[in-house]
Amino acid sequence: MERNRPGASKMVDTAETGEWSEELARCYCEGMEANVKYDHRPCARRIAADLSTCRPGLTAPVVLDVAAGPAFLLLELAPHLPGARLLANDSAPVMLDLAVERARARGLEVEPLLCPAEGLTLADQSVDVVICKHYLRLSPDPLRLLEECHRVLGPDGVLYLVDFNGEASKLKARVLWTWIRVMNSKKLAQEFWESFAGGYPVSSVPPRCVAAGFASATVLRRGLSYLVRATRVG
Numbered sequence: 001m002e003r004n005r006p007g008a009s010k011m012v013d014t015a016e017t018g019e020w021s022e023e024l025a026r027c028y029c030e031g032m033e034a035n036v037k038y039d040h041r042p043c044a045r046r047i048a049a050d051l052s053t054c055r056p057g058l059t060a061p062v063v064l065d066v067a068a069g070p071a072f073l074l075l076e077l078a079p080h081l082p083g084a085r086l087l088a089n090d091s092a093p094v095m096l097d098l099a100v101e102r103a104r105a106r107g108l109e110v111e112p113l114l115c116p117a118e119g120l121t122l123a124d125q126s127v128d129v130v131i132c133k134h135y136l137r138l139s140p141d142p143l144r145l146l147e148e149c150h151r152v153l154g155p156d157g158v159l160y161l162v163d164f165n166g167e168a169s170k171l172k173a174r175v176l177w178t179w180i181r182v183m184n185s186k187k188l189a190q191e192f193w194e195s196f197a198g199g200y201p202v203s204s205v206p207p208r209c210v211a212a213g214f215a216s217a218t219v220l221r222r223g224l225s226y227l228v229r230a231t232r233v234g
């Protein structure tokens with residue numbers, strides 16, 4: 001591990017190791033589903049808008065969701081990218097089953113890729129767009145993860161990273177923590193706090209991308225969560 005984090009609850013631990021039981025994974029998926037319209041959907045819209053600016057000619061791209069879980073973000077992005085080939089990576093078979101199920105329910109096809117994000121079983125330069133949400137902070141080897149994202153991207157390929165921002169306002173995070181506690185449960189609020197506390201400062205993310213080989217990296221959003229775009233050289 002790159003650094004120590006505060007003692008984590010079961011679900012946070014499980015997200016980190018990727019060792020999900022069927023029951024816990026389905027519980028996570030159901031719990032997060034309610035959040036999709038506030039979180040993954042606007043995030044997908046922002047990514048699609050950015051792609052239309054930085055990759056205007058992109059048609060039917062190959063899109064890889066790294067550590068996809070049930071592919072929430074990938075499936076929200078899909079309607080913005082007609083004809084896209086959708087690949088979902090995770091180290092947990094049950095998460096990929098959920099991703100495939102959720103895709104089918106939407107009339108889409110997701111190709112599961114069971115392997116560690118730090119050792120993607122994909123050819124060099126075989127992907128146009130990589131998305132990775134809420135995994136950078138969990139990766140046992142963030143540099144290797146970013147290097148793998150870089151390796152699989154083709155010329156002008158783009159990586160979008162979304163995660164909690166370790167340098168965001170603690171006050172804002174406490175407000176959200178209180179809201180989750182009131183609207184959901186103490187347990188979920190605790191999980192949110194532990195995840196938030198584990199996020200890297202957003203200012204450290206672009207240099208990490210450049211160290212992994214990306215030509216440039218830009219912060220597109222910096223709030224409690226960040227969105228960073230990293231671009232491979234053409």
Ligand SMILES: C[S@@+](CC[C@H](N)C(=O)[O-])C[C@H]1O[C@@H](n2cnc3c(N)ncnc32)[C@H](O)[C@@H]1O
Nearest residue numbers: 015017018067068069090091092116117133134
């Ligand atoms: C916090 S969840 C995020 C899921 C999804 N990206 C989202 O935002 O909803 C972290 C995911 O990383 C997966 N994971 C953990 N270790 C992994 C690894 N080494 N390689 C690939 N996926 C991993 C877990 O199984 C889990 O699905």
